[in-house]
Amino acid sequence: xxxxxxxxxxxxxxxxxxxxxxxxxxxxxxxxxxxxxxxxxxxxxxxxxxxxxxxxxxxxxxxxxxxxxxxxxxxxxxxxxxxxxxxxxxxxxxxxxxxxxxxxxxxxxxxxxxxxxxxx
Numbered sequence: 001x002x003x004x005x006x007x008x009x010x011x012x013x014x015x016x017x018x019x020x021x022x023x024x025x026x027x028x029x030x031x032x033x034x035x036x037x038x039x040x041x042x043x044x045x046x047x048x049x050x051x052x053x054x055x056x057x058x059x060x061x062x063x064x065x066x067x068x069x070x071x072x073x074x075x076x077x078x079x080x081x082x083x084x085x086x087x088x089x090x091x092x093x094x095x096x097x098x099x100x101x102x103x104x105x106x107x108x109x110x111x112x113x114x115x116x117x118x119x120x
Contacts, residue, residue: 022118060107
């Protein structure tokens with residue numbers, strides 16, 4: 001049942017991303033941290049979701065942070081036990097302007113993080 005709910009959420013998010021001019025990119029969690037920086041001077045983007053898939057049942061923590069003008073702000077953190085996936089859906093729009101970075105940190109390094117975002 002949990003897998004079905006996750007699949008429905010993923011399909012709904014994918015529809016929202018592509019319908020709103022969005023895109024999705026996957027990153028390896030091999031190093032434990034993924035930083036995605038907006039390098040476009042004349043555009044911004046908003047994270048729609050972060051989906052993390054581990055190779056198997058894992059136990060650990062995940063943090064999602066925003067780094068902007070040297071300020072490091074924790075957007076979300078989660079401790080989990082014996083799960084193979086973690087999903088973060090922001091409860092507000094967080095626009096990432098030029099130079100801003102979304103940082104995903106995971107204590108487990110055997111997975112992939114997928115960032116879904118849309119243009120602002």
